[in-house]
Amino acid sequence: MVSPDSDEALLTRLRAGDESAFLVLVSRYNGSLLRVARTFVPNDAVAEEVVQDTWIGVVRGIERFEGRSSFKTWLFRILVNRARTSGVREHRHDTFDPTEPAVSADRFDATGAWAEPVTPWESDVDDRLVAATWGPSLRAALDGLPERQRDVVLLRDVEGLGSEDVCEVLGISEGNQRVLLHRGRSRLRSVLESELAARGR
Amino acid sequence: MMRTLRREDLVCRQVVELVNDYLEGDLSRRDRRRFERHLRACPNCTAYLEQMRVTIAATGRLTPEDLTPEARDEFTELFRTWAGGGPDAEGDSGDEA
Numbered sequence: 001m002v003s004p005d006s007d008e009a010l011l012t013r014l015r016a017g018d019e020s021a022f023l024v025l026v027s028r029y030n031g032s033l034l035r036v037a038r039t040f041v042p043n044d045a046v047a048e049e050v051v052q053d054t055w056i057g058v059v060r061g062i063e064r065f066e067g068r069s070s071f072k073t074w075l076f077r078i079l080v081n082r083a084r085t086s087g088v089r090e091h092r093h094d095t096f097d098p099t100e101p102a103v104s105a106d107r108f109d110a111t112g113a114w115a116e117p118v119t120p121w122e123s124d125v126d127d128r129l130v131a132a133t134w135g136p137s138l139r140a141a142l143d144g145l146p147e148r149q150r151d152v153v154l155l156r157d158v159e160g161l162g163s164e165d166v167c168e169v170l171g172i173s174e175g176n177q178r179v180l181l182h183r184g185r186s187r188l189r190s191v192l193e194s195e196l197a198a199r200g201r
Numbered sequence: 202m203m204r205t206l207r208r209e210d211l212v213c214r215q216v217v218e219l220v221n222d223y224l225e226g227d228l229s230r231r232d233r234r235r236f237e238r239h240l241r242a243c244p245n246c247t248a249y250l251e252q253m254r255v256t257i258a259a260t261g262r263l264t265p266e267d268l269t270p271e272a273r274d275e276f277t278e279l280f281r282t283w284a285g286g287g288p289d290a291e292g293d294s295g296d297e298a
Contacts, residue, residue, distance in 0.1 A: 022280045027268045030276075052279065059283040102217045103249075112212030113245075120248035127258030139263055157260040163225070182221035189256040 007071040015062055026055060029072070032159055033079050039147035040083035050086055054079045073165040076155060080169055102186035121196060134195050141191040149184035152177055157185070211239045216246045220253050 002009050005024065013021035033054060037047040057078045065074055109115045131138070142150060142158075151170055155161045161169070167177050211219070216239050222228050223236050240247050268276070 026276045056283050108214045112214035114213045118245040118248040127255050130259035131262035
């Protein structure tokens with residue numbers, strides 16, 4: 001069964017010229033599109049143009065979307081294509097050290113074991129609570145990640161694309177995707193760890 | 202007292218670097234076994250793994266900001282302009298479906 005607010009259902013309505021379906025899709029994805037666009041172009045104004053262009057591409061190209069990939073994958077691929085053909089900052093590389101550890105080396109003793117116990121997050125700390133309480137910190141931490149890490153985490157964990165789709169959208173290798181995801185998620189965990197520790201004091 | 206390490210045993214510092222591959226199902230069978238053996242004996246790494254799970258799930262709950270009313274108007278305008286072919290009827294190729 002197709003849920004009425006699924007992308008699929010909205011696309012069917014969009015094909016029939018339904019403006020409100022379009023606006024629901026825009027509210028759903030515009031924020032993420034802007035974030036990803038921002039990592040490809042030099043400023044917010046250009047990012048907004050690229051995103052607008054992407055939505056025009058959606059409205060005009062909807063008849064040709066055959067659903068071989070998910071709508072999201074298609075959408076982000078249009079975005080990245082538009083961003084790249086806008087010709088700016090294509091080869092910007094993140095300056096992050098690929099050997100940077102997931103957890104700071106000083107947390108471990110000479111044998112490689114944890115120097116201090118890891119405080120388990122209390123059993124009442126579930127992801128809903130974290131998202132509700134620390135959402136703004138988490139969002140800020142996500143925005144603060146090196147660009148490619150942010151793109152990968154945004155597409156994988158916020159948008160829920162699979163790893164193959166992310167590789168396709170961003171034009172990166174499976175191995176690269178893994179490293180970027182690992183670094184990005186590790187960084188977010190460490191931010192939350194600090195936030196929760198601060199709460200406990 | 203420190204437990205004796207087998208040569209193939211992982212230490213915590215290595216485990217945290219493998220957590221994501223573990224969650225992604227990307228570890229070889231042998232590495233997965235070593236990883237899980239370590240977890241069984243290590244409450245710290247077990248807590249760490251759980252923290253990663255909560256982090257990932259919480260990230261999945263972030264939602265994009267709501268559109269401002271102004272943005273809403275702009276997109277309504279954009280839709281009305283472009284739906285049905287747009288101001289010029291030129292083909293727009295390049296985004297294969």
